[in-house]
Amino acid sequence: MSVNNKQPHVPQTTGHVWDGDLQEYNNPLPNWWLIAFYMTVVFAIVYWFMYPAWPIGRTHTKGLMMITYTNNQGITKTVHWNTRALLMKETNEAVAAQKPYYDKIASTPFEDIAKDPELNSFVLSAGKMLFSDNCAPCHQQGGAGKFGLAPNLTDDDWLWGGHYKEIQQTITDGRHGYMPPFGTVLSDVQMTQLADYILSFEKIPVNPASAQAGNALFHSETAACYYCHGADAKGRVVHGSANLTDGIWLWANVPGAKTIADKEDAIKKVITGGLNKGVMPTWKNRLSAEQIKLLTVYEHDLGGGQ
Amino acid sequence: MFKHEWIETNIGLLAVLTMLAISIGGLVEIAPLFFLKDTVEKVDGVRPYTPLELRGRDIYQREGCYLCHSQMIRPFRDEALRYGHYSLAAESQYDHPFQWGSKRTGPDLARVGKKYSNEWMTQHLVSPRSVVPQSVMPNFPWLLTTPLDYSDIEDRMRALRQTGVPYSLNQAEYNANVKKFGPDTAKLLDITHARQNLIAQAEQGDYDGDRSHISEMDALVAYLQVLGTMVDFRKYDDDAFVKYR
Numbered sequence: 001m002s003v004n005n006k007q008p009h010v011p012q013t014t015g016h017v018w019d020g021d022l023q024e025y026n027n028p029l030p031n032w033w034l035i036a037f038y039m040t041v042v043f044a045i046v047y048w049f050m051y052p053a054w055p056i057g058r059t060h061t062k063g064l065m066m067i068t069y070t071n072n073q074g075i076t077k078t079v080h081w082n083t084r085a086l087l088m089k090e091t092n093e094a095v096a097a098q099k100p101y102y103d104k105i106a107s108t109p110f111e112d113i114a115k116d117p118e119l120n121s122f123v124l125s126a127g128k129m130l131f132s133d134n135c136a137p138c139h140q141q142g143g144a145g146k147f148g149l150a151p152n153l154t155d156d157d158w159l160w161g162g163h164y165k166e167i168q169q170t171i172t173d174g175r176h177g178y179m180p181p182f183g184t185v186l187s188d189v190q191m192t193q194l195a196d197y198i199l200s201f202e203k204i205p206v207n208p209a210s211a212q213a214g215n216a217l218f219h220s221e222t223a224a225c226y227y228c229h230g231a232d233a234k235g236r237v238v239h240g241s242a243n244l245t246d247g248i249w250l251w252a253n254v255p256g257a258k259t260i261a262d263k264e265d266a267i268k269k270v271i272t273g274g275l276n277k278g279v280m281p282t283w284k285n286r287l288s289a290e291q292i293k294l295l296t297v298y299e300h301d302l303g304g305g306q
Numbered sequence: 307m308f309k310h311e312w313i314e315t316n317i318g319l320l321a322v323l324t325m326l327a328i329s330i331g332g333l334v335e336i337a338p339l340f341f342l343k344d345t346v347e348k349v350d351g352v353r354p355y356t357p358l359e360l361r362g363r364d365i366y367q368r369e370g371c372y373l374c375h376s377q378m379i380r381p382f383r384d385e386a387l388r389y390g391h392y393s394l395a396a397e398s399q400y401d402h403p404f405q406w407g408s409k410r411t412g413p414d415l416a417r418v419g420k421k422y423s424n425e426w427m428t429q430h431l432v433s434p435r436s437v438v439p440q441s442v443m444p445n446f447p448w449l450l451t452t453p454l455d456y457s458d459i460e461d462r463m464r465a466l467r468q469t470g471v472p473y474s475l476n477q478a479e480y481n482a483n484v485k486k487f488g489p490d491t492a493k494l495l496d497i498t499h500a501r502q503n504l505i506a507q508a509e510q511g512d513y514d515g516d517r518s519h520i521s522e523m524d525a526l527v528a529y530l531q532v533l534g535t536m537v538d539f540r541k542y543d544d545d546a547f548v549k550y551r
Contacts, residue, residue: 016311052551055338062551071545079551087381087392088544094383133388137437138426146437149429277515279423285540286390286421 051081098126102290105297110164113297127298130291134283135299143302148251151278154303157248159278161237162306168296170280171287177240177278179228182271186223193217194225195267199260201233201245206260240278251275344550346395351536353487354400354471355529356494357459357504358511362529364462365522366405369446376407377416377533390417391539400471412443417534424513427527449523450514459500473497 014024029037048054051063065081069089079085101122105113114120132141138150145152151159159177160170182191196206197214218225218233225233228241235243242250249255252270257263283292299305313320339345355363366372379385381392393416398404422430429436432450434443463473473495474480483492494503508520513527 016314055334055342058341058343059550060338060342073545077545077548079548082547082551083381084392084544084547085551087383087386090383091386134421137422137430140437149425149437276512277423277425279425281420281423 101126102288102294105294106290110293110297110300114301123294123297123301126291127294130287130295131298134287135295143299145250147249147253147256150280151250152248152304153299155248156304156306157243157246158237158304158306159235159240159242159250162300162304164296164300164305166237167300167305168292171292171295171299172282172284172289174282175240175278175280177275179241179270179275181274182223183273186217186271188268190217190223191268191271192264194223194271195264198233198244198267199254199263202247202254204260204263206264250278344547346399347546349394349396349537349542351538352396352399353491353536354466354473354495355532356507357456357463357500358507358525359529359532360462360466361454361456361459361504361522362525362527363401365449365526366529369449371415372405372407373409374411374443375413375415376410377404377414378406379414379416385414389414390534391542393534394537397534397537400466402466402469402471412441415530415533419531419533419535424511424527424531425515427530428514428523431523431526449526450516450521452522454508454520454522454525456501456504456520459504460497463497463500467497 012026014026016024048061049063050065052060053063054061062080066078067081067085067089068076068078069085070076070092071088072092077085101119104116104119105123108116108119113123131143135143139145139153140150143153145154151157156162158166160166160175186194193210193214194217195214196211197218199206200208200211200214217223218229219231228236228239229244230236230241233244234246235241247255252266254263254266257266287295313323354360377398378393379389379391386392393406397416398406426437428450430438430443431446433445433447434441463471464475467473467475472479472483472486474483474492475497480492480496483495486492487495493499494507496503505520507528508524509517511524511528513525513531514521514523
């Protein structure tokens with residue numbers, strides 16, 4: 001054939017003739033292609049013997065290849081090769097390689113983890129990976145948060161507490177923010193007064209008389225805001241209630257509102273409808289206790305930890 | 307002696323032999339799965355979808371989510387690290403058709419349930435780039451404003467019942483479900499109460515953060531939040547496969 005290729009092209013036919021003169025060209029495949037094709041056939045046959053391949057009734061051929069792995073109970077077994085055993089082998093090898101670090105994290109007090117340079121670099125690299133996959137969708141890369149969805153993790157304002165233990169509990173069990181709606185309890189004027197009282201903390205030039213009335217209302221049994229937000233309006237970590245005095249907003253778009261009336265309306269909207277959001281998922285079923293502790297340290301050290 | 311020409315000149319024989327040849331692939335790859343013991347592992351917790359989740363699944367298919375998202379975590383370490391435990395065949399035993407897929411433009415969704423809050427799901431579906439700046443997912447804002455059509459929910463469940471999904475139509479089937487799934491789940495699988503169950507779940511779950519009406523978003527988020535959450539893998543023996551190897 002290689003000789004034919006060098007000659008002027010003379011069409012070969014298959015030799016079949018239909019209707020007296022209808023013929024079929026025969027252009028055979030190049031040799032290199034045919035050899036490669038037969039090699040894949042040979043490869044497949046070898047593969048059938050080496051790996052699980054053919055079904056036979058209720059079972060299948062197991063193959064000659066074996067794999068030795070250690071299961072989650074620490075028992076080492078040798079079985080016919082399969083991907084699940086390979087996964088278990090690779091996973092448990094990786095777990096074993098990381099075990100010294102995670103053991104050290106588990107046994108080291110929060111405060112001392114960052115002081116150990118080796119442990120700290122493990123926290124930074126593993127924490128970055130875990131944070132990007134699990135936390136960043138809501139809290140964004142770097143932990144800057146998202147207005148109206150998830151709080152900023154790098155500032156000093158903490159809804160559920162910024163100490164190690166509190167952060168650890170937030171990640172482990174999740175959180176669910178709740179504020180009851182006051183739309184049917186308070187009048188529009190009363191809500192404006194409350195909004196003015198809150199805005200007065202930010203030195204926004206609201207009507208002083210209205211803010212004064214709001215102050216009284218805030219601490220009265222009618223609105224009873226102080227129950228959750230505290231007598232100083234600085235919020236209570238145990239309720240996840242917001243600090244209303246620090247100019248940091250998650251739900252009411254006060255910074256985005258231009259006029260005082262718009263700022264009042266933004267706050268009144270929250271007072272009217274309440275809040276039943278700010279849901280932080282539970283992570284204890286998805287991450288190990290050591291991973292959560294690592295994330296706690298990573299997150300604490302993003303900037304705002306107390 | 308057998309001659310090539312016989313086949314080429316006999317259209318009937320050609321058709322029969324062509325069909326034989328192309329059915330070998332199916333016979334070898336698909337048919338044995340109906341007989342192999344380890345095709346569908348036994349695992350606790352998997353139940354059919356509730357009426358609301360079922361409508362969410364319909365919307366998932368209507369919007370073509372499966373074109374970019376798979377729902378099958380393969381037993382590889384990188385996938386296990388990112389998505390969680392590898393998928394079991396038993397987990398999609400009530401899916402008709404299953405949503406395994408083989409194309410991932412977006413991430414796998416087999417275990418996305420409860421990973422994010424309902425608020426995040428809703429905001430992300432309305433405007434993905436508002437929460438994930440690098441996302442290439444389209445916006446689906448109409449899900450939030452379109453009321454969910456559940457007028458034919460009983461028919462949809464009845465159709466799935468025909469394919470073997472244990473939605474109950476009579477007392478005997480209901481009792482069987484109580485035995486298999488427990489009384490709470492059995493009530494949700496009762497076709498005769500489908501409509502009130504759907505409304506109750508949507509109102510209680512408040513998936514889209516708007517209680518004024520049941521939107522398509524309610525159904526889709528309810529469906530997404532249950533994906534991959536039915537099996538408790540702390541109780542699953544990962545080494546159980548050994549007896550088949």
